[in-house]
Amino acid sequence: MRRVLVVEDEKHLAEGLRFNLEAEGYSVTVCETGEEALQRLTVDRQIFDVLVLDVMLPGQDGFSVMTDLRQAGQFIPTLILTARGHSDDVLRGFGAGADDYLVKPFDLSILIARIHGLLRRREWLLTEEERAPAPSQIKDEYSFDGTSVQFDLLELRSRGEVFRLTLMEANVLRYLIRHENEPVSRKTMLDEVWGLHEDTDTRPIDNFIMRLRRYIEADPQHPRHLLTVRGVGYRFVAHPKGT
Amino acid sequence: MVVAGRQKSIAFFIALGAGLIFVTVLLYIGWVLLNWRTGILLFFGVVLALLIIAGVVLNTIFLVREIRRNEQHDAFINAVTHELKTPLASIRLYLETLQSRAVEEEKRKEFYRVMLEDSDRLLGTIEQVLRTGRVGPGSRKISRSRVDLNAVITDCVQRARMLHGLNGEQLRYRPTSPCTISGDLDEVRAAVSNLIDNAVKYSNGNVNVRVDVSETHRGRISVRVRDEGAGIGQSDLKRIFKRFYRVSGPLATRVKGTGLGLYIVRSVAKRHGGRAWAESEGPGRGSTFVLELPIAS
Numbered sequence: 001m002r003r004v005l006v007v008e009d010e011k012h013l014a015e016g017l018r019f020n021l022e023a024e025g026y027s028v029t030v031c032e033t034g035e036e037a038l039q040r041l042t043v044d045r046q047i048f049d050v051l052v053l054d055v056m057l058p059g060q061d062g063f064s065v066m067t068d069l070r071q072a073g074q075f076i077p078t079l080i081l082t083a084r085g086h087s088d089d090v091l092r093g094f095g096a097g098a099d100d101y102l103v104k105p106f107d108l109s110i111l112i113a114r115i116h117g118l119l120r121r122r123e124w125l126l127t128e129e130e131r132a133p134a135p136s137q138i139k140d141e142y143s144f145d146g147t148s149v150q151f152d153l154l155e156l157r158s159r160g161e162v163f164r165l166t167l168m169e170a171n172v173l174r175y176l177i178r179h180e181n182e183p184v185s186r187k188t189m190l191d192e193v194w195g196l197h198e199d200t201d202t203r204p205i206d207n208f209i210m211r212l213r214r215y216i217e218a219d220p221q222h223p224r225h226l227l228t229v230r231g232v233g234y235r236f237v238a239h240p241k242g243t
Numbered sequence: 244m245v246v247a248g249r250q251k252s253i254a255f256f257i258a259l260g261a262g263l264i265f266v267t268v269l270l271y272i273g274w275v276l277l278n279w280r281t282g283i284l285l286f287f288g289v290v291l292a293l294l295i296i297a298g299v300v301l302n303t304i305f306l307v308r309e310i311r312r313n314e315q316h317d318a319f320i321n322a323v324t325h326e327l328k329t330p331l332a333s334i335r336l337y338l339e340t341l342q343s344r345a346v347e348e349e350k351r352k353e354f355y356r357v358m359l360e361d362s363d364r365l366l367g368t369i370e371q372v373l374r375t376g377r378v379g380p381g382s383r384k385i386s387r388s389r390v391d392l393n394a395v396i397t398d399c400v401q402r403a404r405m406l407h408g409l410n411g412e413q414l415r416y417r418p419t420s421p422c423t424i425s426g427d428l429d430e431v432r433a434a435v436s437n438l439i440d441n442a443v444k445y446s447n448g449n450v451n452v453r454v455d456v457s458e459t460h461r462g463r464i465s466v467r468v469r470d471e472g473a474g475i476g477q478s479d480l481k482r483i484f485k486r487f488y489r490v491s492g493p494l495a496t497r498v499k500g501t502g503l504g505l506y507i508v509r510s511v512a513k514r515h516g517g518r519a520w521a522e523s524e525g526p527g528r529g530s531t532f533v534l535e536l537p538i539a540s
Binding site: 020105106 | 321325329330331333335336337343344361496
């Protein structure tokens with residue numbers, strides 16, 4: 001799911017944008033100030049695919065946010081969406097590093113088309129390496145050590161038993177399998193699997209892992225495949241040593 | 244960028260003025276040294292030199308003021324553009340959403356509410372701009388009638404409570420004995436409403452506004468609107484009543500406005516033979532706005 005960060009202090013507009021972009025299949029995060037956007041994008045390094053930026057914001061204005069982002073090496077595709085349509089303003093926006101500029105009031109379909117355009121450009125420019133399949137596109141069947149998972153049917157067969165997985169359980173497992181042998185942090189999983197970027201409680205992940213262990217592990221108390229990495233998160237090992 | 248350009252031109256004109264005065268003084272000293280024996284010429288020389296210096300000073304002051312006024316005018320245009328375009332953009336966005344997407348009944352109702360709020364906001368801005376023209380200098384005389392000030396304030400307080408979602412504790416007003424003034428109902432209401440709205444807007448979320456009405460000794464009645472919000476610096480107490488003037492700094496960017504509200508308040512007060520002023524112990528310490536109007540005879 002593509003993630004859009006909308007920086008807009010006018011609540012009505014922000015909610016209208018959220019509704020429409022979500023209807024287009026994006027995951028949308030709204031923040032009200034430029035400072036918060038900078039924090040998310042440059043300090044927390046949260047991952048977004050497109051930034052929609054207002055100019056007249058409380059505190060730091062959109063132009064200087066744009067400049068700061070680019071100076072910090074954050075090259076996220078950005079559309080400036082503002083009531084200021086004077087050519088000086090437009091030039092200033094592009095000068096600050098914006099990729100596109102749209103003046104309010106705007107045509108909804110044009111806004112969406114422009115966001116699509118920014119995303120398309122970004123994808124064309126991605127290198128092969130970055131274009132790794134999304135979790136949902138990985139092969140739909142996976143077998144390891146006597147266990148087989150059919151992701152399309154949400155079925156897991158292990159030790160002669162068939163378990164029905166929930167969609168989220170399947171997604172978590174798929175993500176861990178895709179990162180086989182790598183430690184994966186709880187925060188990354190929240191971010192990548194759930195698409196949540198806020199400081200959400202990470203404990204629900206532990207519950208998912210506990211359930212998955214019950215399906216996969218012969219002895220859930222002493223897991224061999226879904227290992228805990230202390231202080232980080234979890235690691236999936238398909239073929240543990242010594243078997 | 245534009246503002247930086249203005250600062251430069253202000254500095255330039257001040258420097259030019261000072262330079263011209265310096266040259267004039269030098270020439271004048273030369274003149275005195277050459278003509279100190281001929282009394283009448285010396286006299287005219289002094290007068291002429293003083294006139295030239297006064298002219299240069301006046302010219303510089305005038306230019307600098309004009310540049311400042313331009314600056315405020317630009318800020319005003321920006322603010323009004325924002326205040327007009329934002330609700331319009333929002334209404335348009337919601338209309339297009341309703342037109343192009345399947346929206347559940349619940350959401351649909353919410354969208355209608357949002358659009359109504361936005362159109363009210365739009366109307367408010369338009370009214371404010373039009374009223375500025377109506378109450379400014381050289382506009383038509385007011386149409387006087389007997390106005391019950393208590394009723395007007397109660398009306399404004401209730402409207403503000405509804406608009407900003409406040410309870411009776413956050414915005415307090417206890418009507419006093421009946422007081423009638425002679426004036427234009429619409430204008431008085433606009434002035435009181437502006438004062439209350441400002442008090443709420445600049446309260447930084449900690450809304451504790453009190454409206455009091457009291458009779459002063461000179462046959463006048465004063466409406467005091469007190470808040471515990473942002474407060475005002477000494478130097479700004481008078482200037483905030485100027486047209487387009489907004490206190491510079493982060494507050495002005497956070498609280499949206501056109502810079503017309505207090506100008507309207509003061510103009511209305513003047514047109515009614517009263518006055519309006521602000522009191523504050525300084526930034527962060529709240530402020531009190533007073534609107535004083537003559538009681539109807």
